Structures are given as structure tokens and as C-alpha cells.
Amino acid sequence: MLGYHKKILRVDLTRRSVEVQELEDSFLQSYVGGAGIGARLLYDETTAATDPLGPENVLIAMTGPFTDSRVPSSSRHHVMARSPLTGLLGESNVGGSWAVHFKKTGYDGIVVTGKADAPVYLWIHDGGAEIRDARPVMGKDSLESAEWLKGQTTDKASAAVIGPAGERMVRIAGIPHVGTIVRQAARCGLGAVMGSKNLKAIAAYGTKKALQAREEELKEQMKTVLPHVRKATETFGKYGTSGGVENYEKLGNFPLQNWRGSRWADAVKISGVTMHDTILKGRTACLQCPIACGRHISIGEGPYGPLDGEGPEYETLGTMGGECLVDDLAAICKANDLCNRFGLDTMSTGSVIAFAMEAFERGLITTADTDGIELRWGSGEALVEMTRKIGLRQGIGELMGEGVMRMARALGRGAEEFAVHVKGLEPSAHDPRRFWTQALSYGTAARGACHNASWSHPYELALSMSEFGINEPHPSYRREGTAEVTVKLQNYQCLGDALIICRFTQVGKAVTATNIVDWYNMITGREADIGEMMAVGERIFNLKRLFNTRLGVSRKDDFLPPRFLTLNRKGEGITTQLPPMGQLLADYYEYRGWSEEGLAMPEKLRQMGL
């Protein structure tokens, strides 16, 4: 099989050893890459006793066959470990330039185990991998550290580099990836896993190319594909993900006031259009991406300026803006920048601050706990200062950095009633009361309340994929078909995370399932069909579920928090409907071939080769 180097780098930080593992074709066919190979390795190399912050946890970064090919929007990789935030399977998919630079070193992925006896970084290049001293940059933020790393390696290198939050093992710490642009593997606290291993960074740059079977044919096809992708995503690219703020507020999808609000006229102040018209300096793109959804913003003098760098995404505007009712775009940009520097997940950070604001309102937290900061709804100052405290693990920031689930348990006194998370992961900015496929996917996704597991909200509006039976957008608030659509999209997104392609290529049906299977065949030399590849997606999803089943996860863990099941969203022009989770889950388990308790059945597992 082509399209791979068929090699994984294995680094044991305790022994300070580096080894190379060869990958067999049969293994590559079954798990493809990215999330597939990552899930297999994580399942095999951890146990129920693995401490997420112990040296025995396994940190995995995997590229896929599309990485470093001509396939659009494929400069991404999948990072996995047992999550210190949820205690379950942890995963985060990230773009930028690291994946391409890493794969060019001659490896498809890296597995890091153990714990270094002093802070180190890995330098991976054409000649192999070196474990080097990172003490000079301990305590430095991710952007400063990346600059230092370039000086130590090459200015072309990209670095997966944690900031102070990861070093301090904040459970909502992500892994900033700094290269041609800045992107984070933000979710599930994977930055804390790096910190627990005394691993400050993985820097990579190489020049090797994996051979592809029909590279010329792929190149030729891209002459028509790329203009089509550019056209279909033109409006999306112009306003970025943040273009969704105003429309999703009007449709009842945008999160408000720790998920208890219905309408918010001030959403327009933080929308992608406002950003475009005021502070946008330019668009940024991951390598080889024709969409360029990233925002380069610039803010002049003022309480949060000067500031020049990455602008906030839709999810950040939803959690730090809508959930906290902060309509000060500059404050959100500042908090976003701090998250990139400290290495914090903006979604979990915004969510936990919104939760703390409600706790403050209810008197469960006072200014005596917050060093005098008034944690009021709408306070941009509170948002920025709390982000700083979380990132540096200072004061109440230490508790907030544990995430909503643990903070609610610590506060007690009814706090768990308004603690919004699934399996310990704070939701992204899509309301499951508005999109029931999102409700099901929040409930059943391995990592918790994750919209990306199905990325189905556009499929309840405008998207379809007839290749696997979604012939029309799925009607909202209809139980019939919701499980089927959710399952199919979860499997499809698992496949995309194994091949490695950005979900945004689905915008405007720019790229279809037929396209990605064709490209897989052109790159690898195989002759797979859509049925086989969708079965790969199903295998990966089930494998992730098995990982969690081993840790005791079942139906009881698949329900949504009380706020989503008891508080409807009613406002001018909006009436959402509470998702009937019990019924939806029953439909879902049946469609998946699982038991009524949500456990994958042996016969089904055998069918999938698990």
C-alpha cells in the first residue's frame, strides 16, 4: 500500500529511548490512519487502571494517507490519549502545518510513553528523533516557546508546544500547534498529558514524501476539484466559522448564558461579519487548504490591545461570548489569545467561566473566592482575568481548570443541576435542543459533548450525502430517522478523521464521499468502495466505544445534562423542542446493533473485525 511511510515513531521518555515500529498493510487497511490507528493503539496499550496523568498513559499523534497529498484541507492530524478531563477516551483533531511537516520526516505517527526526569522536547527530522533539554523555555507561553524552538532547530519547523496550562496539568489544557499558523488540539485536556510527561514540545520538519499510487491522476483531478471547493466555500471562507454567530443565534442554536438563554440581540456585536468589517486583517489557512477560514485580527490601543494574531472561531465566540453574554469582541479576542498562549481549550474555558458566573449569581461563589473579581454576566474583564487565572492555575482558576464536572462536584449545593457537560466534556456551541442529531451525538460520542463526532447540524439544515443514504437534509424535531442519520454521520466523520480531511470540505457539498474514496484509492493503490470505507468508519466508532465500555460507560452516561432535557428555549421566533433522549438512545442502540444498555454485542464486533 502506498500513501504511507508505514512507520510509527515510539518514544519512551522514562528510558529516553526512540524506536521505530513498522506497520503492516492489513493493519493500515483496517484502521487507515489518524483516529483509526490512534484508537487501536490507545485501546491496546492502556488499561482501565491507566492514570491519565501517569507515565503509563500513551500520547499518540497520527497522520493519515491524505496528509501531505494534494487532497484539499488535509494538513491535519489526530491526537489521542486517555483524557485527564473525562477519564475516558481523549481525542482532538487539529490543523495547521505540523502534520505535513511531521509526515515529511518519514513517519506516519508518534507514540509517546513514560515521563522524562526533566523537561524535554522532541526534535524530529529527516535523520530521526532527538530528545532535547527544554528547561530554558519552561514557563514560557506557547508562542514564545515556538520561536525559541525554531532557533534550536530550523525556522521552518512546526511545533506542538504546550504553554503554562499544560505544564501545570490543567485538565482543560490543549496542545497549541505553532507553525505557519496557530491551531490547537484543544479538547479533552491533552495538553495536561504532555505536561505530565515533562514533554514541552514536539518540533518537526522533514523533506520526505510518501509515494502515492496514482499521483498524476490526483493532480489532474485537482484542477477541477480545487476551483469547485473554492466556489462552494467562498462565503464560508470570507466570514470564517464566526460567520455562524448571527444566523445560529436566530435559529436557536447559539449557546446563551450557560445554556439557559433564548435570544440575544447583542450577538451581532461579536459576529463574523462584525469581525470582518472591523478588526480582520486577513485570512489564514492550514497548509494546502483552499478554504482559508482562519482569522488574522488586529486590535489597536485599548484595554485589550494592542493585539495582533489569530482571531476567535465560532465555538470560541459561542462559549466565551454567548455563554458568558460577553458582547465585547476585543475582550473575547484577548481571552482567545491568552488561550493560545497558555494552551487552553477556549470552549471548555468559556464554558467553565459561564458556569462560574451562574454559581456567582446564585451565591455559591463570592468575591472572596475570586480575588475580588465580580463574575457578572457580560463582564469582559472577568472573562479575561478568569482565563488568565485558569491558565496559570492561580486562585479559583485552579478549581475552574478542573472543568465544569469537577468544579460542580466541589461546589455542591445544587451546582450539578446547572453544570452543562456530557461525560465531563463541556459542549461545543451547538444547542442539542435545536438539532436532535447533535443531541444524540453529544450523548454517544466517545469524548463527550462533541459536535464534531457527527458534525450533523448542517445536515439538519442544508447538507445531504446520498452515497450513504442521506438523500435530503434531515428534518429537525423528528424522531424517525434521527438515529440513522446520526450513526451514518458519526461513521463518516470517523472515516474522515482516519483519512485526514477537514469537515469544512463538506460545506456546500464541496467534497463528497465519492471523492474521498476515489482519492484514497488513487493515493494507496487500493480499489476500495464506499461500503468498505464506511465500514472502516463504523469500526473506528465502535472501537472508541469499546475503550469507554472497558471503563464502565453505558446508557447511563449517554444522557444529556438536566438543562438540555428540562429547560426549553423559547424566545421571539424560536421554540426549540427538548430531545426525547430515552427514545432516541433506544433507536440509536438498535441501529448500531448494541444492547439496550448501549454495549456493543459480540456478534456485531466480530462482524466489524473487532
Next chain:
Amino acid sequence: MRFLFSDPFRKVAGNELEIVLASPVSLRTLIGRFPPDLIKMIHHEDSVSDVELWAHVMFFNKVRLLRLDDMIDDNEELKVLLPATGG
């Protein structure tokens, strides 16, 4: 009937556009009556299919996202929004 525009369309078309309809007409026909700048902004000149339209703009009535061939009558109020994306 009325169109209620959100940004960025509002900047070109204003908050609302009222059109009197003697009888129901398709959304495709109605969009064809938009000012040229607005037609260009929503890429309607290229939108032969719903999928192509929805890549640039969404029209909602009280119930659902509308298709180009949906018939619109005079008492309707349509929200005009950017396409569905999100993070």
C-alpha cells in the same frame, strides 16, 4: 411578503424588503427581483440548485429552510441568513 435580512446582507439590502405578491411565486423568482448587488452577494446568478444556493445564503420561514422552488405567498416573512457552518 417580507424579507428580514441579517448581516452581511443587511448592509446591502437594509433590514427589510417588502414585496407585494398578487399570487404565490417561487423563491427562485423572488430572488430574481432582488437588487443586482444583492443577487451578486448571494451568488444567485450561479445558483441553479438548492445546494449551490445554500452554500451562500439561507432563507427560512417559520418552519424550515426553503428551497428555490418553494412557493411563497404574500403573508410570509422570510429570514435571510448566512449559510450553516459553525466550528
